[in-house]
Amino acid sequence: MSATLAKGINSFKDVIDAPIASFFSSCVHCGxxxxxxxxxxxxxxxxxxxxHKLEPLRRVWQQEYTLLGKLGKALGLSKPITDEELAEWEPLVYDSCTMCGRCAMVCPVGNDLTYMIRKMREGMSASGHAPADLVGATTRAVNLGSPMGIKWPAVLAQIKHVQDETGIEVPVEKSGVDYLVLMSSMEIINFPEYLSALSRIFKQAGVSWTLAQDAFEATNSGIQIGASDLAREIVSRIVIAAERLKVKCVISPECGHAFTALRWEGPNLMGKAYTFDVKHILEVLDELRSAGKLKTNGKDKRPLTYHDPCQIARRGGVIEQPRHILGDIAADFREMPDAGKMNWCCGGGGGVSANSRAEPLRLEVFKHKKGQIEATGVKTLVTACANCRIVMEESLEHYHMKVEVIGLTELLAEYLVEDKAL
Amino acid sequence: MNHLDLLTFARGTALNWALVIFVLGITLRLFEIFGLGRKADLAKPRSNSCGNGWRTMFTRSLPPEGMLKREPVTYIAGYIFHVGLLAVIFLFAPHIEFFRSFFGFGWASLPSALVDALVVASILALGVLLAHRLNNPVKRMLSGFGDYLAWAATLLPLLTGYMAYHHLMFEYTLMLALHIFSVELLLVLLPFTKLFHTFSVFISRWYNGDIFGRKGVAS
Structure with a gap:
């Protein structure tokens, strides 16, 4: 057995806990x-x-943690895990699972398969069976500060651009404010409208906030590839900055897995509870709205629908908030079938969109979303995840569909009542 | 050994041993699960109630929206089989008499004719489920020896019970002994095959409900 394979199998053994043992015990192969x-x-x-994507992990559980499995192993009756097998499983575990969690809502015995895939990826990456693109993204995130290799000067350039456009100062390194705002690489490069919208909304709402020089990136490829040590390194930058600046709350941007990384995994990666809250931007906007601090005027006449990012909705619990906001600003809002906690993934979550090998498959499975969008008959698709957004934009183009994709925060900013005297 | 001796053995020594293996097996499997432990979740939950787990334990018995249409055979045959089997085990008068002799108390039974119909329905449902397992590419790929063994071990008590009740094939005493042996086989296999889901389903559903519930989602 190679050293990396041994590392991978040890990692499989490490991640198996009581929930995983109960899940494998319960599976009746109903499909x-x-x-x-x-x-x-x-x-x-x-x-x-x-x-089926979890088969190698299941065998490790059976061979290491059940009496019959151990007997079988001792007698040489069980099939050992090999490098060849893990290589065969790599595309199943990474290319064809977005960790969307739909299967976990449907399994009649209650197996949380996403929980298991997330854990299985630890062993896959430890054994050297993670996709090269994800390895590259994670290396860049650790060494440069962002998976797309973006550094602070790029953010600074965007800040300048936003300040020129809005005439509003973008606060940087302000201590003692309410919110620390994070962005995703995708927003920095492709969707500068997010920061611009946020500046305007927060000014009107009288919210104190800041960006941090050493913690502007919210994404975390460590949790996508399944490397908890690297994920911890990446999330720790945010935790250190939030503690240094003594903010009350860190705002996770319009990015699905960043929210999972920061909100749900972060404290466990750090081994301690946070001293601050973490909220998704839609939660913050809805709170401001409920508190009467966010006034809008007029409604968008275009028929539009909302795509629930899996990590925000099903795996994040932010389902009602976008609908409250859209209720205020959309005249013709149409739900897709299975909207909310049973939504269908865009096909690019969980690191799939960062994995170029998976692109043909990702475009193929977008057919489901395509059908859903067509069923609503809209030409405008709103979402709250920059990754979903870019994946859907690319896929819509691939299918020659003339549908515009916009972020909910920027759509809200379009209908914001702005008191220029402020 | 005549038929009566065989029945006495089935009801006595064999049953005792089967129950010992069953109870020890279940205990072992539960230890195997819970012994692995679970790290405390340090993320602040939206809802920190163990009620999320308990709720999913029950709500997961219903098909999520749209799923019944996607896989009607699995759901419908699955329901018929499970409901039939449970009713037959716990609501058939002779079985209740057995439980009374064991626990010292009994409960109301269903009319025998109804139980009889449920047995037939369950056997048919099992047949449909086997055919589906062999024909459906997903199920066929997932299935191995254990799945077919579990299927056969579940069918046998239903079949032998039905045959004993209707005095088919063998003389009643022998058939009843075979019926009890088949139940003992099921008891012995249950902890060590996928049939263990009879118990672990409540654990896995609880974890599922808890994991989702902490994030504010009813699963």
Whole structure:
């Protein structure tokens, strides 16, 4: 056995806990998880059945943590895990799972397969079976500060651009403010409208906030690739900055997995509870709205629909907030089938969009979203995740669909009542 | 050994051993699960109630929206089989008499004719589920020896019970002994096959409800 394989198998052993043991114990091989997975429903290929993607992890559980499995192993009856097998499983674990969590909502015995995939990726990356693109993104995130290699000067350039455009100062390194604002690389490069919208909204709402020079990036490829040590390194920058600046709350941007990384995994990666709150931007906006600090005027006449980013909705609990906001500013809001906690993924979450090898498959499985959008008949698609946004923009273009994708924060800013005297 | 001796053995020594293996097996498997432990979640939950787990334990018995349409065979045959099997085990008068002799108390039974119909329905449902397992590419890929063994071990008590009740094939005493042996086989296999989901389903559903509930989502 190679050293990396041994490392991977040890990592599999480490991640198996009581929930995972109960999940594998309960599986009756009914195959219903496949019906919830867009990689199966759109391709019809049985290998994309979610529980099948976990087969190597299941065998480690059985061989190491059950009496019969241990007996079988001792007698040489069990099939050992090999490098070849893990290499075969790599595309199943990374390219064809966006960790969207739909299967976990459907499994009749209650298996949280996403929880298991997340853990399994620890062993896959430890054994050297993570996609090269994700390895590159994670290395850049650790060494340069962002998976896309963006450094502070790029953010500074955007700040200058936003200040020139809005005439509002973008606060940097302000201590004792309410909110520390983070962005995703995608927003810095492709969607500068996010920072601009936020500046205007926060000015009107009288919110004190800041950006931090050493913690502007919210994304965390460590949790996508499954390397907890690197994920901890990346999240610790935010924790250190939030503590240094003594903010009350850190705002996770319009990015799905960044919210999962920071809100749900972060304290566990750090090994301690936070001294500050973490909220998704939509939660903050809805709170400001409820407190009467956010006034809007007029409604968007275009028929539009909202795509629930999986990590924000199903795996994040932010479902009602975008609908409250859209209720204020959209005249013709139409829900997609299965909207909310049973939404269908854009196909690019969980590191899939960062993995170029997965692109043809990702475009193929977008057919589901395509059908959903067509069912609503809209030409405007609103979402709250920069990754979903870029994935859907690319996919819509691939299918020659004339549908515009916009972020909810910037849409809200368009209808903001601005008191120029402020 | 005549039929009566065989029945006495089935009801006595064999049953005792089967129950010992069953109870020890279940205990072992539960230890195997809970012994692995679970790290405390340090993220501030939206809802920190263990009620999330308890709720999912029950709500997960219903198909999520849209799923019944996608996989009607699995759901419908699955319901018929599970409801039928549970009713037959716990609501058939002779079984209740057995439990009374064991626990010292009993409960109301269903009319035998109804139980009889449920047995037939369950057997048919099992047949449909096997055919589906062999034909559906996903199920076929997932299935191994354990799945077919579990299927057969579940069918046998239903089949032998039905045959004993209707005095089919063998003389009643022998058939009843075979019926009890088949139940003992099921008891012995249950902890060590996927049939263990009878118990672990409540644990896995609880964890699922808890994990989602902490994030503010009812799963």
């Amino acid at each position: 219903l998880c496949a019906e919830a997975c867009l990689f199966y429903t759109e391709t019809g290929d049985a290998k994309y059945t979610p529980i």
